[in-house]
Amino acid sequence: MMNGRPSPLYRARRLEEKLNTPAKIFYKREDTSPTGSHKLNSAIPQAYYAKKEGIERLTTETGAG
Numbered sequence: 001m002m003n004g005r006p007s008p009l010y011r012a013r014r015l016e017e018k019l020n021t022p023a024k025i026f027y028k029r030e031d032t033s034p035t036g037s038h039k040l041n042s043a044i045p046q047a048y049y050a051k052k053e054g055i056e057r058l059t060t061e062t063g064a065g
Contacts, residue, residue, distance in 0.1 A: 019051050
């Protein structure tokens with residue numbers, strides 16, 4: 001969060017379609033934040049490999065805060 005304003009959430013519709021999942025996947029664009037974010041760097045591969053292994057439910061999070 002910068003200047004007291006929360007980052008907006010975006011829906012990853014193409015990723016949902018690619019994974020063929022009924023889940024609604026959201027992400028935050030924090031790449032312009034000077035503090036950075038590694039959420040996408042870990043969440044997307046986790047979702048990919050989980051789908052590949054047949055896992056049907058997945059929750060990812062960051063330990064940053």
